[in-house]
Amino acid sequence: MEQQRPYFEALTRLRAANLRPTRQRLALSRLLFDNGDRHITAEVLHSEALASNVRVSLATVYNTLHQFTKAGLLREVVVDSGRSYFDTNTTPHHHFFFEKSGRLEDIPGLSYTVNDLPPPPPGTLIDSVDVVVRLRETGN
Amino acid sequence: MEQQRPYFEALTRLRAANLRPTRQRLALSRLLFDNGDRHITAEVLHSEALASNVRVSLATVYNTLHQFTKAGLLREVVVDSGRSYFDTNTTPHHHFFFEKSGRLEDIPGLSYTVNDLPPPPPGTLIDSVDVVVRLRETGN
DNA sequence: GTGTTTGCAAAGTGTTTGCAATTTA
């Protein structure tokens, strides 16, 4: 029989975010959150949905990713002009970006602070400090 | 009479990069490098060129920015999925990004290192460590 | 039933490309 816990978790997540638990949102929620930390683009999530027989349009995938981001369930990571990545890990952390393959992953461990950061300019507040380590894949 | 030094500097820069000093490249080079550090998008540079009566197509602006980047005269900074920024300061440094206005500027001072960065995964080399401090403009 | 959500197709944005005409060396 099918696992029930993940379904209820997805349901709870959506209710907490004040989003109606539609078939599409439940399915996308499970694809995103049932399997640990993920870094995913809209196109890839859409493909995964279709591959698991979830009928959902690309427009809905985009809408859902933005709704989840606004609700604090996802964090958008900018590493590539032209594509948006969404990260299921919303706690502060940094990223490795594999330039050739376009893969994005968390930097493990506590590699975390930036030294000597000056105060933000007057009239501004820091929204986030984004650290991306760009990697060249040498294949050896 | 017109300043001659900047013209010769632009000429030298292009020759050093093995790029023919065409009217367009000379003009764009001067717009980019004659006035200190700049962070600029293709569209903005194109507008500036037209505003100073330099006839150049947007396609050529894109080509030129990429050629300059490949030659090491510019550095591309990714802060916005959807637009590319080019930085005339190619030395390692970090950025403030003003999210509302889309302005990008260097973080002054020596605010430079990231603590405890782990080694890159096997089969990869670090290309760059990009630090972007995203700012919300509060207006007070 | 009422308001929300979805899917489609069209439109939008920033960028790249193919190729003939122009320019540089």
Next chain:
DNA sequence: TAAATTGCAAACACTTTGCAAACAC
């Protein structure tokens, strides 16, 4: 004059939008 560069217009990739039909409560 041979090779590099330019400009145009079309093509592109990704994302957003408008609106009628479908769905959740």
